[in-house]
Amino acid sequence: MADLSVNFAGIRAPNPFWLASAPPTNSGAQIHRAFEHGWGGAVWKTIGAPVLNISNRYGGLTIGGQRLLAINNVELISDRPLDVNLREIAEIKRLWPDRAVIVSAMVDASPEAWHEIVMMIEDTGADGIELNYGCPQGMSERGMGAAVGQVPEMCELNTHWVTSITKLPVIVKLTPNVTHITEPAHAAIAGGAHALSLINTINSVMSVDLDTLQITPNIGGRGTHGGYAGPAVKPIALNMLTELLTDEGVLRSGVPICGMGGIVTWKDAAEFLLLGAGAVQVCTAAMHYGYRIVEDMIDGLSNWMDDKGFATIADVSGRALPQMSSFGQLDLGYQAVARIDPDKCIQCDLCYVACNDTAHQCIDLVAGNGVRVDPGYDVRVNGRAVADTRPMPVVREPDCVGCALCANVCPVDGCITMVGVPSTQENISWDALTAQRPEIATSWDAMMAYRKEQGIEIH
Amino acid sequence: MTDHALVDDALTPHDSFPFDPRFAPTHPPLSAHEAAVEANRCLYCYDAPCIQACPTHIDIPTFIRKIATDNLRGSARVILESNFLGGTCARVCPVEELCEGACVLNAEEKPIAIGRLQRHAVDHVQGRGLQMFTAGPATGRKVAVVGSGPAGLSVSAELAKLGHAVTLLEKRELGGGLSTYGIIVLREPVDVSLQEVEAVRALGVTVETGRELTDQAGLDALLSEYDAVFLGLGLGAVPAMGIPGEQHLIDGLQYIEDSKISPDSLPDAETVVVIGAGNTAIDAATIARRRGADVTMLYRRTDSEMTAYRHEYEFALSEGIQYRFLTQPVRVISDGGKVTGVECVKMVLGVPDTGGRPSPRPLPGSEFIVPCDAVIKAIGQEKPVLATELGLDVAGGYIVVNHDMQTSLPRVYAGGDCVRLRGTASTVMAVQDGKYAAVAIHQQLSQTQEAPHG
């Protein structure tokens, strides 16, 4: 059995699955129940400045009948009285000494305000503090949340005010609503952050109701932007994670990163870990299905680690990171083509239309007698047996550019695979090539001459 | 989700036809949610096999996608454009043999419920009385259509859309042909069929019921008044069996018709024998069974030669209907005018006949009696005798037509069951015949400038 325990910036937990600061961590009673289900830690719903919430607060993204592929919220930080939250935090930490209990906080951008809240948090016995510089709505207009996270100077200053007065590990939670995620990260590190977490929610307008013409969620006849999270944001979160973990400044500091954004299953979590996260947080999936999902997260990750021979989370963490590269460093000589497994193919012809209309017109329909045919059919023939004589899609490999569109539209698992094939082209990166022959990047004539040399034909 | 998609699209039953819960439709309508889930399961195949498998070639992926996008009106239009009787077909088509049988998902999981989705979309517009089409600009050409079954309705609608003036003559009191009188309520209530007749009327077609074409003179009269004539006569009654006690046999088609139009007139019987093993026999047996009788079907060959679809046979078994194969009735036994049983003889299978099915012959001395209090015969339908009377070429009793549904007489076309020498007689095939005929008639009318009747 793999050891799932983690020590994240000095915060220990029996597993890397933590509930993110959000409605699932709103109260002591809830977190108590979550810990009973097995969550390794919880970041308390952000406490701090006094707020009033509105209703309704959520909009959901449904695609093809699948609910909550993303959620958008117009919610603020905790609206429960500060003293109640603090009392419950202390109670939970006393009851669950082995779990990570982290307190998320957000107050006015002043040293006094931070001093006051940090002292209160320390008194609860919590394991760490997470600074919420992310909230994209409601708080940012008041100079908190994203308003701090989006301005590196503010980020550094606020972080410094906290780290200079506490012994507790301080995690800075970054907002994704910036152009370069590395800038607030550098600022947080300069401010003394012991760890980073990301991503908070993304600015979003969820939808417009086509009957009422009202923006969703409809808040008394008005709408506003909210924060976007859930399965649909995972690739954005993974990208930001890797941007940080391939950044020299971040790497030099050695701060660990807690990943989140779109984690629903152990598989999602494993991807965050492979790309370098030291622990993960989950919000939307728990809001969709309840705390019980953590059981399979633990079980699935543990089984997968056993299968792969990983003994600890540290063995997994960052395993896939060295592959992260930049476009200019990729091998131009690598050539892949699509291969269709005729035994698996159900002849839906989705690959055919995708390649023919929007890729490189290199999938043919081939009849049983080996003759290429056009789509279409004889109107005088009908009945179920027509399915038995459908032509088969076949890739004309010399013309395939290896874009992988077909493999992505094919509804049958494992039916189209992208296979590496021998290439006539030299194995060189764009950066290396243009360093040797800079004219290739500026002159089409030079480019065409190079293609001719290499036997590259693009129709 | 828009409001219109939240409305459940069950057609409200018409009061003029009695509703009997024992004959509630086998498949209830899909709820809006069920339809959305099922529609989203469709892969939206390119050049999809289901389209070709449908004899009317409805663009199935397109109509299903429109259900998925909450565009039910657009969906119904796509269906009805290719098949004016899309509402009937959605209920009665042997989808396992057609569209659904060809669905690519047969290989993966289970095929898309194309028929039920089709019904969902068509019910949406028909339940609201929405007409999807308008008559084309008047061409001044006139066509007479004889018979208002699926073939007649289909050709009428297509011609009206092209701007021709159509008069539809029907000998019965109600239009719709077998959709109205012959398809059991379990599959199609009368109202659905009558709505399709109304939809044809809404296109400007003059529907005259109680008008029968009886002879050559009648056809000549039509040909002098109209530019073209289409015959969608269907087939006739169940043929006589020529056995003693014939007068006690209940005509299976009449039995089904009564179950739809006047259920109170059906005989009460506790033990019913049904002779035949085709789809009509199964339908008659199903009604008797649902009315509480013990039902046995007699068939002179074995289950592998039955003309009923496999899924129909399995349905009958699941209804608790019994089968006796290799059994030929030879006499109806009665006592004081009351049926008490059928005398039968055992059969053995011999060499295959011209149709490839082994011909059964009786085993001498094997007579036995199946006790019962009613006997229904459902051994097919008589060929259209009128055809010869009208001077049309016939083959095997069916009217001979070419690819364009043209008969041996100029300006006379035919389609539907009355021409179905080969292939399975079905509603959807009749609809497609109507479409072919409409194209050919339109072409004929476009080529001849002057109306030939002066």
Ligand SMILES: Cc1cc2nc3c(=O)[nH]c(=O)nc-3n(C[C@H](O)[C@H](O)[C@H](O)COP(=O)(O)OP(=O)(O)OC[C@H]3O[C@@H](n4cnc5c(N)ncnc54)[C@H](O)[C@@H]3O)c2cc1C
């Ligand atoms: C019991 C039964 C169940 C069936 N179930 C199914 C099923 O589930 N699915 C399926 O696809 N098919 C089914 N069929 C077959 C289907 O009903 C027919 O294939 C279809 O109705 C044929 O249409 P049609 O227009 O050719 O003929 P019909 O529907 O028979 O219509 C012919 C019309 O012409 C009228 N007519 C005839 N002669 C004249 C005349 N001389 N003058 C004026 N009018 C005339 C008749 O009154 C009738 O209205 C079933 C058939 C039967 C008998």
Ligand SMILES: Cc1cc2nc3c(=O)[nH]c(=O)nc-3n(C[C@H](O)[C@H](O)[C@H](O)COP(=O)(O)O)c2cc1C
């Ligand atoms: C309804 C809702 C409320 C949230 N409130 C907070 C909050 O108070 N403080 C905070 O730091 N993040 C908050 N978040 C952001 C989450 O903690 C998390 O960063 C984000 O949802 C991404 O993770 P997910 O995709 O697993 O939901 C909230 C998210 C949601 C959906």
Ligand code: SF4
């Ligand atoms: S990989 Fe791209 S170019 Fe090659 S067959 Fe697939 S879609 Fe076409």
Ligand code: SF4
């Ligand atoms: S998309 Fe996949 S299953 Fe469909 S035709 Fe292409 S290879 Fe076959």
Ligand code: SF4
């Ligand atoms: S074959 Fe099946 S999955 Fe493909 S379009 Fe037709 S119904 Fe949809």
